[in-house]
Amino acid sequence: MKKIIYPGSFDPLTFGHLDVLERAVKIFDKVIVAVAGNSEKTPLFSFEERIEMLRIAAKDNPKIEVDSFNGLLVEYASKKGASVILRGLRALSDFEYEFQMALTNRKLYENIETIFMMPSESYSYLSSRMIKEIASMGGDVRDFVPDYVAARLKARIQNRK
Numbered sequence: 724m725k726k727i728i729y730p731g732s733f734d735p736l737t738f739g740h741l742d743v744l745e746r747a748v749k750i751f752d753k754v755i756v757a758v759a760g761n762s763e764k765t766p767l768f769s770f771e772e773r774i775e776m777l778r779i780a781a782k783d784n785p786k787i788e789v790d791s792f793n794g795l796l797v798e799y800a801s802k803k804g805a806s807v808i809l810r811g812l813r814a815l816s817d818f819e820y821e822f823q824m825a826l827t828n829r830k831l832y833e834n835i836e837t838i839f840m841m842p843s844e845s846y847s848y849l850s851s852r853m854i855k856e857i858a859s860m861g862g863d864v865r866d867f868v869p870d871y872v873a874a875r876l877k878a879r880i881q882n883r884k
């Protein structure tokens with residue numbers, strides 16, 4: 724069984740994340756979406772909230788597992804029995820960081836390979852950070868995220884005001 728780990732902050736998930744996820748599901752037997760716990764970024768949504776939104780997105784697909792991890796990604800992947808890591812690649816700006824991370828991970832665990840998938844061009848400019856900025860200024864984000872994410876963003880931002 725070919726398993727792949729799709730790690731990220733998912734703060735919150737966007738149609739770009741889901742586009743890549745759907746592509747991976749067509750190729751792999753199991754896709755483990757793993758919310759990273761030890762990111763340096765301060766998230767808008769808690770670990771649990773991000774996991775919950777991903778679970779809603781994945782609920783009809785038995786090939787998707789939603790999980791979380793702390794610590795080294797390669798150690799987590801190896802513990803889960805996955806030898807492939809998936810990352811989404813948008814514009815050239817993603818490349819440098821992703822390149823560095825993929826090669827560092829390979830140095831740490833040479834048996835784990837990182838692969839990249841590109842989303843549909845209509846999502847290639849989307850980022851969680853941009854979505855949060857739009858939502859914080861009262862903009863409509865329903866073209867970019869599922870309705871349940873848009874509703875949670877609205878509620879979170881209203882609570883902060």
Ligand code: ADP
Nearest residue numbers: 730731732733734739740810811812842846849
């Ligand atoms: P991280 O903090 O690990 O970068 P993100 O949630 O921002 O977490 O992204 C997780 C993964 O999803 C990364 O590989 C990122 O490049 C990818 N990704 C984010 N937005 C998009 C998008 N619009 N289209 C395709 N991939 C994306």
